[in-house]
Amino acid sequence: MTTMNNLRVGTAFDAHQIEAGKPCWIAGILHDGVDGCEGHSDGDVVAHAVVDAVLSAAGLGDLGSFVGVGRPAYDGVSGVALLRELRELIDAKGAVILNVSAQLIAQSPKMGPVRAAAEAALTEALGAPVSVSATTTDHMGFTGSGQGRAAIATALVDVGGV
Incomplete structure (x- = not known):
């Protein structure tokens, strides 16, 4: 049963440099014709911020403590797989993850035309509603x-017995 004492909020920020020629995965979807972000993974700053926000709310650390840093098993891993x-x-x-709100901070790609697809991809992967703005x-x-690109996210989690 959800009580106010079980609700926790987590906030997170992620940023990556843009890497010419790398596929651009942002908010769980591929953005054709746009350079992606550098990183050990696919560089999806929105997905990474969501992971960190949920981990923070649940009191479970951050992305580095979740998957480690520099582990070959996570080379090129997608943000959706991490979710x-x-x-x-x-x-x-x-x-229980109750909801997440994430915001991309960047000049490109434009999120308006793909917002519904991004929200659907992140929501399906996380199993909880994710809203995306930019x-x-x-x-x-x-x-x-x-x-570069950056993202911030806020998650609401019912920690129950955690």
């Missing part, structure tokens, strides 16, 4: 200059 693995962990702990920094800073 599915996270879902299994949360379920095993007896917690903003720019009006060409200021590393996201505004097109050097």
